[in-house]
Amino acid sequence: MENAHIVTRFDKDLDRIKTRVLEMGDLVSAQMSQATDLLQVFDAPEAARLIARDRKVNGMAKNIQTRAERLIALRQPVALDLRAALSPINIAFELERIGDHAKSCAKSARKLAEAPADSAALQIVLEMSALVQVMLSDVLTAYDHSDTDLAADVRARDKLVDRLNKTMFETGVGSITAAPADAPAFVHKILLARNFERVGDHIVNIARHVHKIVTGEDLKASDRGFATGKSTL
Amino acid sequence: MDTPFISAADVNIHYGTKQALFGIDLDIQANKVTALIGPSGCGKSTFLRAINRMNDLIPACRFDGSLKIGGQDIYHPSVDVVALRAQVGMVFQKPNPFPKSIFENVAYGLKIHKLTSSKQELGDRVEWSLKSAGLWDEVADRLNDPGNSLSGGQQQRLCIARTIAVSPRVILMDEPCSALDPIATAVIEELIDGLRQEYTIVIVTHSMQQAARISQRTAFFHMGKLVEVGSTKSVFTNPREEQTSNYITGRIG
Numbered sequence: 314m315e316n317a318h319i320v321t322r323f324d325k326d327l328d329r330i331k332t333r334v335l336e337m338g339d340l341v342s343a344q345m346s347q348a349t350d351l352l353q354v355f356d357a358p359e360a361a362r363l364i365a366r367d368r369k370v371n372g373m374a375k376n377i378q379t380r381a382e383r384l385i386a387l388r389q390p391v392a393l394d395l396r397a398a399l400s401p402i403n404i405a406f407e408l409e410r411i412g413d414h415a416k417s418c419a420k421s422a423r424k425l426a427e428a429p430a431d432s433a434a435l436q437i438v439l440e441m442s443a444l445v446q447v448m449l450s451d452v453l454t455a456y457d458h459s460d461t462d463l464a465a466d467v468r469a470r471d472k473l474v475d476r477l478n479k480t481m482f483e484t485g486v487g488s489i490t491a492a493p494a495d496a497p498a499f500v501h502k503i504l505l506a507r508n509f510e511r512v513g514d515h516i517v518n519i520a521r522h523v524h525k526i527v528t529g530e531d532l533k534a535s536d537r538g539f540a541t542g543k544s545t546l
Numbered sequence: 547m548d549t550p551f552i553s554a555a556d557v558n559i560h561y562g563t564k565q566a567l568f569g570i571d572l573d574i575q576a577n578k579v580t581a582l583i584g585p586s587g588c589g590k591s592t593f594l595r596a597i598n599r600m601n602d603l604i605p606a607c608r609f610d611g612s613l614k615i616g617g618q619d620i621y622h623p624s625v626d627v628v629a630l631r632a633q634v635g636m637v638f639q640k641p642n643p644f645p646k647s648i649f650e651n652v653a654y655g656l657k658i659h660k661l662t663s664s665k666q667e668l669g670d671r672v673e674w675s676l677k678s679a680g681l682w683d684e685v686a687d688r689l690n691d692p693g694n695s696l697s698g699g700q701q702q703r704l705c706i707a708r709t710i711a712v713s714p715r716v717i718l719m720d721e722p723c724s725a726l727d728p729i730a731t732a733v734i735e736e737l738i739d740g741l742r743q744e745y746t747i748v749i750v751t752h753s754m755q756q757a758a759r760i761s762q763r764t765a766f767f768h769m770g771k772l773v774e775v776g777s778t779k780s781v782f783t784n785p786r787e788e789q790t791s792n793y794i795t796g797r798i799g
Contacts, residue, residue: 316792316797317797318795318796318797319796319797320796323796389755390795391754391758391782391783391794391795392782392783392784392785392791392794392795393791393795394795395783528784529783529784530784
């Protein structure tokens with residue numbers, strides 16, 4: 314914040330919630346990274362630990378929600394402060410969903426390990442994972458520094474993820490047509506790619522929240538080609 | 547944008563050599579609650595009092611500019627200030643019932659302005675005013691009790707009844723709830739929301755939450771200048787000016 318509140322405790326409360334969101338983001342990033350490692354070298358105990366850690370991610374989301382609700386009730390923030398107080402709830406929700414996708418990825422890794430090797434398809438999935446991991450790291454930086462330019466850049470990069478997902482789908486459909494017996498294995502890879510595509514969407518949502526906190530402008534409508542929606546917060 | 551009912555153009559007010567308002571241009575729409583907010587000494591109450599020329603009572607006060615109500619220049623020499631104040635009623639920070647009965651408090655303005663022609667009509671008008679102010683059910687059986695025997699919230703509603711009895715077109719309120727508890731405040735706020743169907747209301751308040759709750763438009767004053775005016779929704783969600791943002795969010799500007 315450029316200017317401090319007269320009530321300094323308010324700034325401390327806002328900073329504390331932001332720190333919790335960033336901590337949650339770090340944990341979710343680690344989950345994503347480890348889930349991707351499992352796609353390359355499956356390790357059952359490590360997969361089990363990752364799946365169990367998702368409960369911690371969920372707990373962090375709940376904790377952030379509780380803190381934000383308390384801050385809103387006690388401080389009655391308005392304008393920028395209200396957006397800054399509400400956004401942790403929304404961002405934690407998106408992070409929690411990304412955590413769910415990391416868990417799904419770890420579960421898929423087991424099935425992938427049992428399926429015939431397909432380095433081309435795996436390469437696409439790994440490329441998607443690498444893209445979304447950098448996007449996640451950048452969007453958390455954008456949130457931390459209220460950087461709308463970086464948030465916009467993150468949103469733009471999602472197109473690459475979508476394109477790779479489409480490539481994966483077309484490749485998968487072609488492979489299933491050519492070898493129907495291997496269809497289940499290809500379907501897993503298509504779903505895995507879809508998983509990362511959804512992660513990209515959640516990151517884009519976080520980037521939109523960053524934009525809204527700073528500007529008050531709701532990008533959801535304009536990103537879809539509609540008229541720019543103004544904030545109702 | 548609706549046609550303004552009150553229109554201030556380049557309003558400057560001095561108290562002696564000290565300038566309190568600087569070139570205020572502000573349009574106020576009919577049948578809306580407009581909240582004037584800003585730190586102490588910002589000029590919001592000075593502007594409020596300019597609307598019914600209460601500042602005329604301060605000898606060193608000097609007004610420049612134009613202030614029109616319903617298209618009429620209220621500072622024109624031909625304006626009858628007493629009649630103006632009947633058209634532009636005022637409710638103050640502290641409830642100030644006259645040392646008279648509840649009935650007489652409301653009837654007083656009707657009598658001095660000779661607005662009723664019979665005792666029956668006077669009684670009907672007092673009853674209507676008390677009902678409009680949401681007080682009738684609480685005082686109907688004790689109209690002859692002193693006005694100051696009522697609770698603070700009831701006294702403030704009695705003052706509102708006294709104001710609307712003379713059929714004003716504008717009601718000015720200067721922190722009308724600052725001396726009231728939260729329940730009495732809620733009752734007054736609900737009353738204000740109902741009154742705006744019939745009257746144009748301008749309210750000065752130090753409570754950001756109150757301004758946000760009850761007004762449709764908000765004007766932010768700072769050091770005698772109008773910094774920003776707009777819909778309450780936009781001022782409290784996404785103010786255009788940094789000074790406004792700093793004030794409403796409690797930051798050091």
